[in-house]
Amino acid sequence: MDYxxxxxxxxxxxxxxxxxxxxxxxxxxxxYTIAGFSALSSPGAFPMAASAVMVFSASLVVIGNARxxxxxxxxxxxxxxxxxFTALVIAYAAALVPLGFLPASFLFLILAMKLxxxxxxxxxxxxxxxxxxxxxxxFRLVFQxxxxxxxxxxxxxxxxxxxxxxxxxx
Amino acid sequence: MTEALSYFTTxxxxxxxxxxxxxxxxxxxxxxxxxxLSVTMAVSILISFTFSWDVNDALCLMVGIFMxxxxxxxxxxxxxxxxxxxSAIATALDGYPLAQRGExxxxxxxxTVMSFFGGMVGIALLxxxxxxxxxxxxxxxxxxxxLLAILGILLVGSLSGESLAKxxxxxxxxxxxxxxxxxxxxxxxxxxxGFTELxxxxxxxxxxxxxxxxxxxxxxxxxxxxxxxxxxxxxIVPSWASLRxxxxxxxxxxxxxxIIGALPGVGGDIAALMAYDYAKRTVRDPEVPFGKGAREGxxxxxxxxxxxxxxxxxxxxxxxxxxxxxTAIFIGALFIHGLNPGPMLMIEQPHMFWFMVGNLVLAxxxxxxxxxxxxxxxTKIVEIPKGILIPLILLLSVVGAYAVNNSVTDVYWMLGFGxxxxxxxxxxxxxxxxxxxxxxxxxxxxxxRRAIISEQEHLGSFFANMFASPLSLVxxxxxxxxxxxxxxxxGWIRRLFRRA
Numbered sequence: 297m298d299y300x301x302x303x304x305x306x307x308x309x310x311x312x313x314x315x316x317x318x319x320x321x322x323x324x325x326x327x328y329t330i331a332g333f334s335a336l337s338s339p340g341a342f343p344m345a346a347s348a349v350m351v352f353s354a355s356l357v358v359i360g361n362a363r364x365x366x367x368x369x370x371x372x373x374x375x376x377x378x379x380x381f382t383a384l385v386i387a388y389a390a391a392l393v394p395l396g397f398l399p400a401s402f403l404f405l406i407l408a409m410k411l412x413x414x415x416x417x418x419x420x421x422x423x424x425x426x427x428x429x430x431x432x433x434x435f436r437l438v439f440q441x442x443x444x445x446x447x448x449x450x451x452x453x454x455x456x457x458x459x460x461x462x463x464x465x466x
Numbered sequence: 467m468t469e470a471l472s473y474f475t476t477x478x479x480x481x482x483x484x485x486x487x488x489x490x491x492x493x494x495x496x497x498x499x500x501x502x503l504s505v506t507m508a509v510s511i512l513i514s515f516t517f518s519w520d521v522n523d524a525l526c527l528m529v530g531i532f533m534x535x536x537x538x539x540x541x542x543x544x545x546x547x548x549x550x551x552x553s554a555i556a557t558a559l560d561g562y563p564l565a566q567r568g569e570x571x572x573x574x575x576x577x578t579v580m581s582f583f584g585g586m587v588g589i590a591l592l593x594x595x596x597x598x599x600x601x602x603x604x605x606x607x608x609x610x611x612x613l614l615a616i617l618g619i620l621l622v623g624s625l626s627g628e629s630l631a632k633x634x635x636x637x638x639x640x641x642x643x644x645x646x647x648x649x650x651x652x653x654x655x656x657x658x659x660g661f662t663e664l665x666x667x668x669x670x671x672x673x674x675x676x677x678x679x680x681x682x683x684x685x686x687x688x689x690x691x692x693x694x695x696x697x698x699x700x701x702i703v704p705s706w707a708s709l710r711x712x713x714x715x716x717x718x719x720x721x722x723x724x725i726i727g728a729l730p731g732v733g734g735d736i737a738a739l740m741a742y743d744y745a746k747r748t749v750r751d752p753e754v755p756f757g758k759g760a761r762e763g764x765x766x767x768x769x770x771x772x773x774x775x776x777x778x779x780x781x782x783x784x785x786x787x788x789x790x791x792x793t794a795i796f797i798g799a800l801f802i803h804g805l806n807p808g809p810m811l812m813i814e815q816p817h818m819f820w821f822m823v824g825n826l827v828l829a830x831x832x833x834x835x836x837x838x839x840x841x842x843x844x845t846k847i848v849e850i851p852k853g854i855l856i857p858l859i860l861l862l863s864v865v866g867a868y869a870v871n872n873s874v875t876d877v878y879w880m881l882g883f884g885x886x887x888x889x890x891x892x893x894x895x896x897x898x899x900x901x902x903x904x905x906x907x908x909x910x911x912x913x914x915r916r917a918i919i920s921e922q923e924h925l926g927s928f929f930a931n932m933f934a935s936p937l938s939l940v941x942x943x944x945x946x947x948x949x950x951x952x953x954x955x956x957g958w959i960r961r962l963f964r965r966a
Contacts (some may be wrong), residue, residue: 306892306893308893309893312889312893313893316635316895320635320638320639323642323799324888326657327642327656327657330654330655330656330770331654334860335923336918336925337512337914337918337919337923339649339651339652339654340656341915341918342641342645342907342910342911342914342915343642343645343656343657346638346641346642346645346903346907347638347642349634349638349814350634350635350638350639350642353630353631353632353634353635353638354631354635355788356622357629357631357632357635358633360629360631373889373892375687375688377687378684378687378688378888381684381856382684382881382885385680385860385864386881388860388861389864389874389877389878389881390874392864392868392877393874393875397865401861401865402859403856404857404861405858405861408856408857408860409853409854409857412687412852412853412854412856412857413851413853413854414853415853423854423963427854427858431858431861431862431865433740435515435865435869439515440518441515441869442869442872443865443868444867444868
């Protein structure tokens with residue numbers, strides 16, 4: 297399709313194109329196993345058509361990449377910040393249920409802001425607390441979104457504010 | 467008629483709904499203006515927070531965000547030369563030079579009033595056009611819907627990125643994600659790999675937040691600095707004389723905006739660029755040349771991109787086909803709230819249609835009010851460092867993905883799609899077609915099967931009947947032309963003709 301002769305190649309662009317092609321071939325095979333060529337209206341017909349189109353255009357991309365003799369760009373595709381930050385987000389997701397929304401988010405915000413904003417601990421702490429309070433008020437209290445409680449006995453604390461003491465366990 | 471009017475004004479006399487529209491528009495302006503936050507991001511995260519709400523409340527908020535967000539990008543375009551949203555790219559061309567000359571206030575004023583005007587034209591045409599189109603749409607055959615949906619994915623793929631091939635890869639991938647789970651007609655498993663957890667499919671909200679929230683935020687980690695605003699802001703409300711002067715141009719470019727917005731696959735960003743180009747070609751003697759701070763260069767794109775909002779609602783509400791990524795997410799929201807956009811919406815639930823038209827008008831009015839005030843606070847808010855903004859976006863994305871089903875699995879799906887989207891963006895694959903594919907997969911699948919069953923599984927008669935129907939033929943030709951326009955084939959034909 298349109299191949300830019302002057303285009304600068306990104307690092308790993310060829311490999312990514314190949315991975316996409318391999319995945320699309322696997323998806324084509326997987327959609328063939330749904331119903332084979334039994335009928336044009338079978339549940340597998342549309343997935344097969346869609347994955348065949350994907351295989352076809354992914355091969356065009358791979359061929360285009362191979363033909364293009366672009367200069368390799370010196371730009372880093374995965375800078376250290378992105379890797380570190382992604383790892384931090386995954387850790388946050390994993391901690392969300394066991395620790396609960398408030399402590400997990402607080403730790404995440406502090407560490408993330410320290411990593412990206414590079415302010416002093418005190419400043420990061422204040423910003424993290426303030427923004428967490430805002431998010432909590434808007435989403436938990438106004439929008440009534442259910443969030444994992446974890447180790448903080450949120451319901452009891454909220455109930456205290458509402459002057460309805462939590463019922464005692466029998 | 468009186469019924470329509472009463473639906474139209476439902477939100478006008480309800481203080482809570484009024485508040486939601488105002489809050490949505492206000493938030494939309496800032497989301498659109500802050501580089502790093504986008505309307506697609508905001509609406510996709512918001513869906514997860516509002517899905518348990520009453521339909522009316524959720525729609526009011528989202529309509530406001532949509533309208534405000536399309537406009538909001540113009541402010542940062544004028545003040546910082548950074549379009550806060552893609553629809554403001556054309557605005558920066560003349561807006562920033564104007565601000566450099568010390569006329570930032572006037573530039574903001576003109577773009578606000580013209581956005582209001584364009585928005586109103588778009589809504590008027592929506593109110594007139596949608597009932598007609600939806601009557602017409604009742605004659606659509608299943609194959610026509612299928613062709614329209616394919617056309618939409620192709621257009622998003624070809625117009626928004628560097629190559630059609632990559633756009634098609636993304637669109638096809640999206641369609642496959644959309645088919646994961648039990649087949650709605652036969653309950654056969656598709657792409658479940660033996661996991662019962664996948665029977666209900668992959669939550670499209672998780673896919674959306676991943677692709678538009680996380681991937682976008684990760685991409686922005688690459689450039690964390692943002693220049694500070696140093697513009698002086700003077701008079702904001704533009705003079706009556708200057709408004710009267712630009713009104714004809716605004717009306718013309720609004721029409722361009724509505725038409726472009728109504729085409730499946732293209733939205734406000736393309737409309738704004740085309741309107742700018744139109745103004746450049748038709749305005750004979752601008753006071754200042756285009757690109758150096760011509761007011762016409764602000765009027766045209768700003769009228770067009772807000773007019774495109776009304777335009778984009780036309781295919782969304784009458785055909786159930788989204789115009790672009792934002793409307794695709796909007797359709798997702800309507801599905802979640804049990805509404806089924808399409809020709810039957812106008813017949814079965816006309817109140818929803820007029821309710822939305824009324825809300826759009828309100829959002830437009832609020833946009834005018836907020837647009838002409840609060841510039842000083844604005845300059846402070848836009849300066850929030852990305853190092854603070856990005857962790858907050860991620861926090862909201864994680865919480866949003868969790869909130870839909872109270873499940874951490876959805877959060878992992880979201881993160882997975884976020885990382886995938888990051889790489890896709892780095893290598894020039896657009897993420898817009900993925901979401902269009904996810905939303906439209908079911909429509910294409912069902913309509914294809916309906917169409918081919920009605921032809922007794924005979925491919926020959928499917929094509930014969932398609933070529934016998936003028937509408938199907940036009941749609942088919944549009945699909946073929948879209949593909950051909952991106953290949954060298956058209957060039958060969960042109961050369962052949964030149965030689966002959």
